[in-house]
Amino acid sequence: MDRLRTRATATNTCYWHLAPGTWTDAEDEAQRLGAHLATIRSQAEQDWVWSTFGPAGLGANDLWIGLTDRVTQNVYLWQSGEPLVYTNWGPGEPNNATSGEDYIHMQGGFGGGWQDRRNNQIAVAGVAEIVPLGARRCQATANSVGSAAFVSARGSTMVADQDFTLVAGGASLE
Numbered sequence: 001m002d003r004l005r006t007r008a009t010a011t012n013t014c015y016w017h018l019a020p021g022t023w024t025d026a027e028d029e030a031q032r033l034g035a036h037l038a039t040i041r042s043q044a045e046q047d048w049v050w051s052t053f054g055p056a057g058l059g060a061n062d063l064w065i066g067l068t069d070r071v072t073q074n075v076y077l078w079q080s081g082e083p084l085v086y087t088n089w090g091p092g093e094p095n096n097a098t099s100g101e102d103y104i105h106m107q108g109g110f111g112g113g114w115q116d117r118r119n120n121q122i123a124v125a126g127v128a129e130i131v132p133l134g135a136r137r138c139q140a141t142a143n144s145v146g147s148a149a150f151v152s153a154r155g156s157t158m159v160a161d162q163d164f165t166l167v168a169g170g171a172s173l174e
């Protein structure tokens with residue numbers, strides 16, 4: 001089941017934790033949520049996503065993000081269309097190994113450092129993100145996937161239901 005976390009930023013970005021699978025399946029699921037796989041813009045965002053969804057958070061050992069060079073080898077594009085301003089490649093990555101690796105995930109063995117992989121090499125959890133986003137969009141999207149619960153991204157309370165957990169964060173989430 002998809003699980004939602006919010007991160008307090010200037011744009012009140014919301015993130016979803018997606019079930020393990022291929023990168024393309026994860027991006028398709030993200031788009032059904034009105035999002036894309038996540039764009040990582042800074043060390044702070046990297047750290048928040050990894051601590052929230054990674055081994056110390058929701059438990060994903062690896063985590064798809066919205067970066068790919070599937071169109072042109074070595075030209076890495078965010079699904080959001082934003083420019084690539086921050087990277088966190090693991091040692092020796094990206095190496096486009098074996099028959100070609102074009103899909104990027106944060107990797108537990110690299111402490112969240114980025115790894116390029118083939119789409120279906122291993123099942124990897126994903127993190128989706130809506131940007132830019134206000135509390136109203138968060139609510140509408142949560143409702144659209146069948147939950148009565150919603151979150152105000154400017155709030156300071158935690159709400160949970162059987163489908164997913166919503167954490168409305170302030171600066172304490174940073």
Ligand SMILES: [Ca+2]
Pocket residue numbers: 069070073074096100101102103116
């Ligand atoms: Ca590649």
Ligand SMILES: [Ca+2]
Pocket residue numbers: 093094095096097101115116117
């Ligand atoms: Ca690789």
